[in-house]
Amino acid sequence: MPMEIDDEYITTTEIRAQPIDKAPLVSGLNALIHISDCLVPMFKDDSSTALSFHTADDHCHVDLGSCACGKHIQKAPLQPSIMTRLIKTTHTLDNIPPQLSCWTASETPSDAQFQIMTANIHVTHVWVQSLLLEHLVVLNNAHEATDQDQAYHRKLIWNLREGICEQLMDVLNNISEANLKPNGYVLIVKARTVAASLLDCALEGDDTTIHRARTYLQSFADILARLDESYRNDDTSRLWKEFHARF
Numbered sequence: 650m651p652m653e654i655d656d657e658y659i660t661t662t663e664i665r666a667q668p669i670d671k672a673p674l675v676s677g678l679n680a681l682i683h684i685s686d687c688l689v690p691m692f693k694d695d696s697s698t699a700l701s702f703h704t705a706d707d708h709c710h711v712d713l714g715s716c717a718c719g720k721h722i723q724k725a726p727l728q729p730s731i732m733t734r735l736i737k738t739t740h741t742l743d744n745i746p747p748q749l750s751c752w753t754a755s756e757t758p759s760d761a762q763f764q765i766m767t768a769n770i771h772v773t774h775v776w777v778q779s780l781l782l783e784h785l786v787v788l789n790n791a792h793e794a795t796d797q798d799q800a801y802h803r804k805l806i807w808n809l810r811e812g813i814c815e816q817l818m819d820v821l822n823n824i825s826e827a828n829l830k831p832n833g834y835v836l837i838v839k840a841r842t843v844a845a846s847l848l849d850c851a852l853e854g855d856d857t858t859i860h861r862a863r864t865y866l867q868s869f870a871d872i873l874a875r876l877d878e879s880y881r882n883d884d885t886s887r888l889w890k891e892f893h894a895r896f
Contacts, residue, residue: 650682651675672746677766680745684774687738687781728788735781735809742774751823764828769836771824775817776839779846782809807858810846814865817843821872826879837876844869 655673658665667673748763751771789802817840821829829836847869850862 650679653679672748672763674762674766676746677749677763677770680742680749680770681773683741684738684770684777687734687741687777728785731781731784731788735778735785738774738778738781742770745770751820761828764824765831768820768824768828769832771820772817772829772832772836772839775813775820776843778813778816779810779843782806782813783846807850810850811861811865813843814847814869818865818868826876829876830879834880837873837880840869840876841873844873 652664653673653676654664654667655671655675658667748760749767749770751767786806789806821840844866847862847866850858
């Protein structure tokens with residue numbers, strides 16, 4: 650993980666301490682690394698007994714399930730592994746610097762870079778949670794369950810999904826278009842992916858769930874339509890379209 654120190658405090662002879670009241674720019678990169686890491690880790694199955702053996706020359710000792718290289722790790726079952734990642738993701742921004750909080754207003758023009766990074770960090774944070782949850786939904790649907798269990802799972806999944814959508818709504822309402830647009834159209838794609846997870850809920854479930862899902866969908870549709878229009882009318886977008894049209 651990169652050291653959270655700005656370049657100006659690093660010399661050929663020493664690394665000076667980062668001022669406490671000044672967040673380093675690399676803290677934004679580290680936040681994204683922590684978020685992305687929740688998509689890829691492999692968890693050891695602690696329920697299995699680790700096996701050990703020695704080679705003939707006794708120079709190689711291998712502990713199955715605990716080796717450093719990961720080659721002999723017995724992976725945990727997929728469903729609890731993804732749930733662990735989802736829980737981990739929800740807490741990845743707990744200690745984020747105030748300058749990277751989407752609820753902290755920019756005070757000076759020099760904060761603009763932090764505000765742009767903030768948009769990317771928080772939209773990506775919600776998007777990763779949504780990806781993991783939808784993976785859990787697929788796994789859950791693949792298993793046979795009683796009607797009672799299915800009803801419980803639907804309620805649990807809706808609560809998690811609604812919480813994720815509320816997070817995204819807060820982020821989009823607290824971050825200006827000026828700070829979203831420099832990150833590129835990919836942020837709009839991520840937001841649309843999260844919103845699309847509500848489509849099934851808007852058609853199935855109890856009346857309250859259907860009503861709330863449709864309310865969220867309408868709000869997302871309004872926000873995304875406005876952002877789409879903003880991107881289409883942006884000078885940079887037109888330049889890119891002209892560039893691609895030439896090839």
